[in-house]
Amino acid sequence: MTHELNGRTAIITGAGQGLGRSYALALSRAGANIVVNDIGRGPDGRPTAEAVCAEIQAAGGKAVANTDSVSERDGAQAMVRDAIEHFGSIDILVSNAGIERNKSYGKSTDEEWEAVTSVHLTGTHYLCHAAWPHMLEQQRGRIILVSSPSGLWGNFAQSSYAAAKMGIIGLGTVLAIEGQRKNILVNSLAPIATTPMTEALLSPELAAKLSPDEVAPAVTKLASDALTTTGAIIVAGGGWFSSAHISLSPGVHFEGRPGPADLDARWEEIVSGDKSAPSGPLDPDTLQKMFVGD
Template sequence: MTIRFDGRVAIVTGAGVGLGRSHALGLAARGAKVVVNDLGVATDGTGSSDAAKQVVHEIREAGGHAIANGANVANADQVQAMVDEAIAEFGHVDILVNNAGILRDKTFAKMHLDDFQSVLDVHLMGSVNCTHALWRHMIEREYGRIVFTTSASGMYGNFGQANYGAAKSAMLGLMNVLHQEGHRKGIRVNMLAPTAATRMTEALLPPAVLPLLAPETITPGLLALVSEDAPAKMILGAGGGCFAETKIYETEGVALPDDDMTPEAVMANMARIRDPQGQQEMPGAFDQTNKYIRKAADLRGISLDQKD
């Protein structure tokens, strides 16, 4: 199987440097037409879109097709204008890679709420704005590949990144709902959880490991997630050429009887509640609800098959 993107059009946000640049070049090398979006390439989001123009130049020099766009993903009007420009230039958009991000790292006690909001605006609302601007277009065409960029900071936590972690973990709920709303219309939504040596992480990693975590070791995973035969509703961890899936499981848990439904009983059963034996993945929110209904009814001898 050879993965190609001939005839496909992709928008990659935050594509002036680092991961975004690697993703844009990777898509173009396999035939995609690419909108290279970047507002600024400093870690705080400042700068200019000149880097995006340089990536476009590289793509065109290699025989590909690309345009640069400096829209601020946190601005819904600018994002809509970017999408309109992409459709005017290329006719349609098939792939969206939500990659743009900034950092405002501080401990929660020292963090100003403006910095918390700024990170949410770019990472979370930036992804929402771009996806919303394309959603109807993809629904109408019955095809779409969307990737949100999450992070281990959101899934597992990282000191000093309450804002970043909150924004990145929010991607999970967004992906899960959009999967349910879009999969019947040919839209596949996934998340990429990269560990890469970029402008945002190079100061946090030992110099010796930086070559191992080049952005180019992540991009093959991204290309798989936006391919014709892409999976759906997947969290793909990637770094150093290593790839793994992250899943959320729920333990079997316990059902407490009416006469012992107390916090003391919950604490007394904590070992059983946390026991991973029999844990399972929940396809959707009501699967969890139905599980609790079943367990509660079984404990009380209530038949759910009875009809009024």
């Protein structure tokens, strides 16, 4: 066990299996107290959150199990309450819980859309909103919002999942802006791993190389007190760590109001990403400089 997170308390949702379990074990090994959240049950009927909690305790860590649903506001508040009542603070959030309802868009239903977005996007909001006042008061927090490569680049039959996962990145970007002055650092993580949700899509050879444990070091880094990064999108899997960026091409600036023919003549320059570069937000100050000048 290391000690860089000694005294810190983390909530990890969806921590009863797969990536969430790996995150919980890694943060516990770093010294954090863990609220293990999951609504699932194992083959023996035992809550998976309790099984992971027992695993942490057997290794000398401190953990408490929580089986509330993150898709309900009361459930998110109960997780934060458990963290404070058992361990005295809430310092780290890992919003990881998720489900899939994979169907091509034309065959999908409103009920499936609501089921997916209520867990991923609304659930992430509920969790962050419940913890945010406590982090503001203590002027410290680390929030890791689990997105997905599907949210960044899309994937067939995952419209609701991709929309929710990209929405999480938008939420994380705003929370990073609002939280930075209070030492609340918020980053997104797009993991690449073999999990119960992905294993059927991967070849056995690829699945063997993408253990969830290979992603967990990114979570430990993003949870650390020494972290100074906020607003990043980390992509991690198979021992590979990278970052994704929202980029802008140079574009074309017309003098006067362009007509359809003007856009047609320069369209390839407008849509080309060949000269794109990472971009900061197009906030009013940036737009003032672009269109008016300093």
